[in-house]
Amino acid sequence: MSPSNNPPLKILRNRFLTGLAFVLPIGAALGLLIWVFNIVDGMLKPIIELFFNWYFPGVGLLVTLLLIYLVGLVLSNYFGKQILSWIDKLLAKVPIFNQIYNSAKQVIQTLGVGNKVSFKEAVMVEFPRVGMHSLAFITNETTNSSGEKLYLVYVPGSPNPTSGFLELLRENQIERVNISVEDAMKTLISCGLVFPETVQSIEIGHGDSHPNKL
Structure with missing residues (x-):
């Protein structure tokens, strides 16, 4: 007997599929957030452990956010803009790396991140x-x-x-x-x-x- 001819099995299947449709997007979103968190948090883990000899989850992420803020703070004055402009030109000339760097910068500028408005x-x-x-x-x-x-x-x-x-x-x-x-x-x-x-x-x-x- 097929499930379509068995009402209890049909109800069970429909409820399972309904629950699956609800849970999958949540699981995918949480998985993506955990993946991003682990990458960002782990980038500075070796450096923090080297200098401070201790580490707990989340410190790398906090330090990364702090560094991003400090870069934005430096960019807010004229001399900081000149220094970062020089660094930007230098990175754009590094072989192989410059292709990834320029592509990422183009994506960010296209999405309108920062003070520059890309679209009118x-x-x-x-x-x-x-x-x-x-x-x-x-x-x-x-x-x-x-x-x-x-x-x-x-x-x-x-x-x-x-x-x-x-x-x-x-x-x-x-x-x-x-x-x-x-x-x-x-x-x-x-x-x-x-x-x-x-x-x-x-x-x-x-x-x-x-x-x-x-």
């Missing part, structure tokens, strides 16, 4: 085909030979926004919405799990207001 505005564009909308970011503006304003628009992938497509669009090909760059980035990284309840179109086509919601 979050918008919607018809992509990958007419009738389908995708979140995108205005990165720059230019004009053509007739003086018409054109926009460089980056259409990122999800959940990895560092890979996508760059398009040159006219004003009437862009739909402006009331989503901040930060919220749009959260939406992309979370694959839509984090998204505003309503998305208000504030400008469509040649600038005419549009009250409809997507």
Whole structure:
């Protein structure tokens, strides 16, 4: 007799699958956090044990966070910026290492970490085909030979926004919405799990207001 013909077994299976669907994401998230914690916490463990001859879990993570804060503190003044700029140029010239370093720096800058704002505005564009909308970011503006304003628009992938497509669009090909760059980035990284309840179109086509919601 198959489980589908046995009500008790079917109920048992459905409850198990329901519980599994709930527990797996939690376990995966906790596993990822533990993995990151162990890596960060263990980076300075040998140094701490060498100088202080003692160690307990969490000290490496606290020291790492403190060092990151101190680097940010140094960057807040002119001389610190000059020193770190020199270090940045030096690291960018180290063979093999510079490829990883430059790629990581590009990812961080793309995600808008720090004081630099990478994207000007979050918008919607018809992509990958007419009738389908995708979140995108205005990165720059230019004009053509007739003086018409054109926009460089980056259409990122999800959940990895560092890979996508760059398009040159006219004003009437862009739909402006009331989503901040930060919220749009959260939406992309979370694959839509984090998204505003309503998305208000504030400008469509040649600038005419549009009250409809997507």
